Amino acid sequence: MKKTKLLFGIGILAVVGAVLVAADHIDAPGTTGNTADIADFYGFESPSNPANTVFIVDLQTDVLPDLAYGPFDEDVLTEINIDTNDDLIEDLVIQAIPRKDTMYFFGPVVPAETGKMSEVMVGSPLGQVAISGESALTTTTEDGISLFAGPRQDAFFFDFGQFNKVIGGTAPEGFLPEGEAVDTFDGANTMALVIEIPNSILGETTAKNALGLTVYKTWVTTNRKQ
Amino acid sequence: MKIHTLKYMFLSLCAATMFVACDDDDALEMVETTCTDGIMNGTETGVDCGGTSCQPCEDGGGDADGDGDDMMVTPPDFSGTYAQVDFMGRPGINTVLSIDDFKDPYNQAVPSTIAEFYQKDFENRLEGLHDVYAELLGLDPDDVNYQPNILGDILNGPDKDGFTDNPVSAELLTTILANDVLEVAPDLPTTYFNPGTGAPDYEGAIGLTGRTLQDDVIDVSLILLFGGGDGARFNGQEVEGVGTFPRLVSDGVAITANPTDTFPYLGAPE
Secondary structure, eight states, X not given: OHHHHHHHHHHHHHHHHHHHHSOSTTOOTTTTTSTTOEEEEEEEEOSSOTTEEEEEEEEOOOSSTTOOOOOOOTXXXXXXXXXXXXXXXXXXXXXXXXETTEEEEEEEEOOSSOSSEEOOOTTSEEEEEEOOSSSXXXXXXXXXXXXXXXXXXXXXXXXXXXXXXXXHTOOTTBSOOXXXXXXXXXXXXXXXXXXXXXXXXXXXXXXXXXXXXXXXXXXXXXXXXX | OHHHHHHHHHHHHHHHHTOOOOOTTSGGGGSOOOSSSSSOOTTOSBTTBSTTTSOOEEOSSSSOSSSSXXXXXXXXXXXXXXXXXXXXXXXXXXXXXXXXXXXXXXXTOOHHHHHHHHHHHHHHHHHHHHXXXXXXXXXXXXXXOOOOOTHHHHHHOTTSOTTTTSOOOHHHHHHHHHSOOEEEOTTSOOOSEEOTTOTTTOTTOEEOSOBOTTOOHHHHHHHHHHOGGGTOSSBSXXXXXXXXXXXXXXXSOOOOSOOOSSTTOSOOOO
């Protein structure tokens, strides 16, 4: 019972800071609103070519009024980590880092070291693309890799306001029904990195998901220059 | 040798007098291009840069028009070490299962160690959220615990009952979720999660092959966390003798952005 009360207390406390801390999207005090803040991560089969995989990384978001988005930060290296042997340690990385008006991509390559420290794998250039403004500028390399970097719609959808009440223990009804609920992310923008890459370049994987299907196990990190 | 000497003399003259608009058709085309001679020659569009053989030119006049005011590009400097600041795999993990105390250190974690350090916190958080609703319903929190979810049936076969035979316990679920990676199948269509026909058989259930822009990842997460054995345990329903249960298995919103089927897939900024 004591434990219960304590946990309930945590719920109430959470509501105080919830607006700042409640999502991957607007996640932790240490990254919220800064240029290394990861808003979202997607990975899917290309709708136009099933032999390609698409990765999207959204950095920053302006979902809340005091959260600006963009520009990209030259001191921030974004890294898509790919585990192909099921040990949850990255076997390959795809990296993106901006210089002036261009986003440079590297990999897929075995990283110099795994874990929390990274260096740009300059020996494995993948391609580069001009950073877009309102209109999308894209490029496709000779290897069939498509690249994009720039501001885009934040596609995430979530009634974030009601969620704060739910985790705060102040919403006995829980979430609101369809029609009353509000997508807090409607109208929000984010700085997006998009790469579409042939699976043949990503290579083989032996990792399995819980259903026994063969998958890449992927995650994204941002890394700031020391 | 004599001819070469003459050519270099002519080139030097070009440079000295800034007379550099050498036509492709003139005799200079015969000169072997060099990218380090301090002279704009061959197909170069600036001094020692541009054209078919040399590094691209950087904007000197910005025009690459052959007037010699363009400069060689300084290769971008990517040196140094970069330390992890933020981390994300599955959507909604930090959202629902993390709390203030460990959101920052969680971002510094790596997937291979997250389960070890955070699974217990996630489990406590999950049970804690159920306790919150027990309190709101005026029930004893000891009676309103996490119940195994529909993954039990999907992972172990449709004939089993998620409540009893194939329990996906709070511990097991949070252990799976704590391995915070997004699984992307290279050779299968992408479905974040689709329970198929639903309870009790879940025929056609598929998923865990990636995440599209349209997937309602929050609803899926909520179903797994609060849906219990039939996926609708906390669904705003009236329960005799207890009252109205909270609506916790959907946040009630669908996508409002406008993703497309063509690269780069995301809609234009608003």
